[in-house]
Amino acid sequence: MKKSYWSILGALALIMIAFLPWRFQVNDDELMMWLVSGAYTGMPENYAVFIHPILSFSLAKLYSFFPLIPWYPFLWFTLGYFAYFTLLQVIEREFVSNRIKIIFFLFAFAFLIHFSFFLQFSIVSSLCVCAGLANRISKNKLHVHPGKFWMFSDLLIIAGFLIRPEVAILLLAASCLYFLILSHQKTLMLSTLYPLVFVLFFQGITFLWPKSEPLQDFIEHNQLRSQVFDHPFLQLEKDRFINSEPELYYFSNGLIDFSENQLTRDKLLEWKHMLDDLRWEAVSFSFYKKSFGTFIQNERFVLTLMALFLLFTLYTNLKKGLKLLLVIILGLVVLAPFYLIKIQIYILLFLLFFILMILDRQEGEFHKWPFLIFQSILSIVIVFHCYSFSLSHHNISSGTELQEKLNKLKGDGYAEIIIASENKYYLELIFESPLPFKIMGWASLYEHYFLNNENSDRAYLIDSNTYKSNLGYFKNCNYQVEKFNNFIIVKCPK
Numbered sequence: 001m002k003k004s005y006w007s008i009l010g011a012l013a014l015i016m017i018a019f020l021p022w023r024f025q026v027n028d029d030e031l032m033m034w035l036v037s038g039a040y041t042g043m044p045e046n047y048a049v050f051i052h053p054i055l056s057f058s059l060a061k062l063y064s065f066f067p068l069i070p071w072y073p074f075l076w077f078t079l080g081y082f083a084y085f086t087l088l089q090v091i092e093r094e095f096v097s098n099r100i101k102i103i104f105f106l107f108a109f110a111f112l113i114h115f116s117f118f119l120q121f122s123i124v125s126s127l128c129v130c131a132g133l134a135n136r137i138s139k140n141k142l143h144v145h146p147g148k149f150w151m152f153s154d155l156l157i158i159a160g161f162l163i164r165p166e167v168a169i170l171l172l173a174a175s176c177l178y179f180l181i182l183s184h185q186k187t188l189m190l191s192t193l194y195p196l197v198f199v200l201f202f203q204g205i206t207f208l209w210p211k212s213e214p215l216q217d218f219i220e221h222n223q224l225r226s227q228v229f230d231h232p233f234l235q236l237e238k239d240r241f242i243n244s245e246p247e248l249y250y251f252s253n254g255l256i257d258f259s260e261n262q263l264t265r266d267k268l269l270e271w272k273h274m275l276d277d278l279r280w281e282a283v284s285f286s287f288y289k290k291s292f293g294t295f296i297q298n299e300r301f302v303l304t305l306m307a308l309f310l311l312f313t314l315y316t317n318l319k320k321g322l323k324l325l326l327v328i329i330l331g332l333v334v335l336a337p338f339y340l341i342k343i344q345i346y347i348l349l350f351l352l353f354f355i356l357m358i359l360d361r362q363e364g365e366f367h368k369w370p371f372l373i374f375q376s377i378l379s380i381v382i383v384f385h386c387y388s389f390s391l392s393h394h395n396i397s398s399g400t401e402l403q404e405k406l407n408k409l410k411g412d413g414y415a416e417i418i419i420a421s422e423n424k425y426y427l428e429l430i431f432e433s434p435l436p437f438k439i440m441g442w443a444s445l446y447e448h449y450f451l452n453n454e455n456s457d458r459a460y461l462i463d464s465n466t467y468k469s470n471l472g473y474f475k476n477c478n479y480q481v482e483k484f485n486n487f488i489i490v491k492c493p494k
Contacts (some may be wrong), residue, residue: 003092004106004442010112014077017116021393023427024073025120025343030423030430031443032056032121033072035062039433040443047215049222049442051121053206055162076119079159083131084112086153087355090134093142094358099371104358107377110305111351113382117389122344125164126351129171132156133192134355137175140191140395141359148462150414154195161199169203169354172196172214182323183360218449222442224268229256230340231275233282249294250473251467254420258445283337291336298342301385306350308381312374313353316360324356397485399428405461405484406436414491415456421463425486437461460490 002103024030034040036059044063048056053068062071091104115123135153161168176196179189211219228234232240234252241249248264248271256263296303328349332341339345340493402425409417416436419426429436460474467488477492 025118039435052162083127086131124162125167128156128160130351258448414459416458461487
């Protein structure tokens with residue numbers, strides 16, 4: 001099967017996925033889309049927090065000129081496909097054996113469909129950077145490209161940087177260190193070093209660029225929020241705080257509202273220092289078990305892919321595969337007390353492992369029967385995953401029913417409606433503009449700094465399970481409770 005077959009198959013898969021209930025994996029993507037499209041505040045906003053200001057400014061302008069086009073997901077789908085196409089080129093160039101090529105093609109195809117089912121900006125960034133970097137290293141290694149400083153696929157690295165600067169810097173730095181320390185290939189290290197220096201320089205300019213006072217204050221406040229909310233000790237040991245620090249416990253469950261001006265910088269800083277002091281108390285075998293398992297236990301498809309690729313690598317390239325795997329595990333052990341090991345981290349490292357096993361391996365021999373077994377298992381896993389996802393619309397709640405309830409609440413005088421739940425419950429409404437509801441989290445901090453919203457009667461639509469474990473959050477509100485589908489509606493008149 002040639003590269004052209006896989007490129008056509010990938011394009012057809014993306015077209016089909018566009019008509020399935022694909023979704024953003026986390027609500028950070030939804031919030032950034034709502035901001036740049038104008039759905040959240042009424043006008044396209046130039047700043048979208050996690051993505052680079054140049055990209056958020058560009059998306060806001062596109063939405064201003066062509067508001068009916070869903071630019072945000074369209075860009076993610078487009079970049080995902082070009083990253084996939086670039087990986088196909090690298091695989092075609094690097095291997096002689098058709099059997100090895102087919103296995104790598106299948107893994108690349110699996111990445112494309114899964115990451116398109118569940119769009120997430122850090123993962124799209126990782127895919128772009130890894131594909132662009134793999135192409136750059138491959139061409140320089142095989143002397144396909146006469147120049148070392150610039151090639152067309154570097155646009156993928158730039159795109160990945162604009163989507164998530166930290167991801168691009170981390171992947172480029174890790175690749176550079178790999179070729180310098182583990183692989184001892186100076187030429188390939190230099191191929192990685194050039195884009196690394198470029199993105200570091202560009203990030204330095206961005207960091208030093210003068211910002212307006214509200215924006216600078218917002219950025220610092222939001223960074224502090226993130227340092228507390230994503231603190232490993234908090235998220236992995238949150239039950240410790242149910243009685244001793246109930247406000248922190250509610251915060252850890254996403255009940256974050258800056259509009260009441262209670263989550264001040266001083267309060268967040270106090271929590272951060274407390275969590276930092278408790279960090280080493282938690283480090284134990286059970287802590288690492290929670291750290292490595294909590295955020296990936298439901299990612300069965302990704303776990304299966306990782307296991308299959310690891311088996312494939314150890315079978316065909318045992319020495320280098322095992323050495324790199326041990327380094328990655330050691331890195332996770334060191335990082336775990338300081339960072340949450342979320343699914344995004346696993347996928348970032350998986351993609352890095354994937355491209356390094358393409359670029360720095362002896363091709364070896366892959367016999368017929370092991371090849372047929374790997375090919376069959378991987379194909380069955382992909383087909384089953386696609387079939388399962390095609391049935392997932394049964395789990396999507398009715399957008400019409402939710403919209404009717406939102407309209408009724410508005411009619412009853414509740415000007416602010418806050419939803420705190422999984423996005424599958426409001427999936428059919430995410431492209432509404434203006435958005436008929438708001439969500440909790442850093443969006444309330446954005447409103448606190450940039451929008452002059454008056455306090456008004458408010459209603460919360462809280463997921464039933466979240467409500468049960470966070471009843472005390474509403475103790476200061478003279479609230480009324482109503483059941484609606486999977487939600488508890490909490491009405492808080494001012």
